[in-house]
Amino acid sequence: MNRIKITFLAAGLIALASCKEVKKESEEAGDAMQNEMEKMEETASEMKADAMGNTLTLAMNSASDSDVKGEVTFTEEDGEVKMKAIFTGLSQGDHAIHLHETADCSAHDGKSAGGHWNPTDQPHGKWGDEKGYHKGDIGNFVADEDGNATVDFETDEWCMGCDDENKNIIGKAVIVHQGTDDYTSQPSGDAGARVACTPIAK
Numbered sequence: 001m002n003r004i005k006i007t008f009l010a011a012g013l014i015a016l017a018s019c020k021e022v023k024k025e026s027e028e029a030g031d032a033m034q035n036e037m038e039k040m041e042e043t044a045s046e047m048k049a050d051a052m053g054n055t056l057t058l059a060m061n062s063a064s065d066s067d068v069k070g071e072v073t074f075t076e077e078d079g080e081v082k083m084k085a086i087f088t089g090l091s092q093g094d095h096a097i098h099l100h101e102t103a104d105c106s107a108h109d110g111k112s113a114g115g116h117w118n119p120t121d122q123p124h125g126k127w128g129d130e131k132g133y134h135k136g137d138i139g140n141f142v143a144d145e146d147g148n149a150t151v152d153f154e155t156d157e158w159c160m161g162c163d164d165e166n167k168n169i170i171g172k173a174v175i176v177h178q179g180t181d182d183y184t185s186q187p188s189g190d191a192g193a194r195v196a197c198t199p200i201a202k
Contacts, residue, residue, distance in 0.1 A: 056160065058198045060087065060174065063110035066195035072174050074160060074200070081158040081169065085151040087176065087196065090143035096181035096191035097151055099136030100173045103199030110194030113173035115187060119166045126183040136172065140181050172200045
């Protein structure tokens with residue numbers, strides 16, 4: 001009789017230990033699943049942000065037999081678009097950079113991108129000039145003695161994929177010129193050859 005009780009007691013203890021182990025494993029599996037779900041939600045959120053056009057990174061390609069290369073990143077946040085561009089292979093000194101009207105860099109000299117992006121039909125000028133300026137008139141930047149340069153620009157007059165065609169930069173192109181924009185010559189500032197181009201497209 002005692003042996004039977006002891007056997008039942010031992011079996012009960014083993015069953016209880018097994019239940020605790022199963023519960024522990026179940027809790028661990030649940031935690032792992034929760035972590036995985038959180039990661040998936042974060043990834044989905046990032047993909048959604050990219051799909052909405054919050055960030056766009058583009059490779060600049062050389063044009064007109066230049067050695068210019070680079071990368072341009074556009075980021076939209078709180079009603080403003082920030083542009084950060086990094087270039088190599090430039091000649092030392094000042095160069096112009098503009099947004100042009102067509103996302104087409106197929107031509108050898110970059111002229112397939114058309115003229116400056118100017119949806120409001122303004123004269124060419126320095127950004128912010130009260131006499132007028134193009135929405136693509138970013139301006140000039142300086143390359144160092146090694147041909148490297150960085151451009152930072154931000155404005156609330158651009159958007160990425162919005163319905164306002166006076167602000168939407170998607171479908172335009174970034175052009176870097178060999179020379180300097182004089183801000184007065186019409187219609188483009190007499191900035192010289194187009195030495196790099198990239199379409200702004202998703």
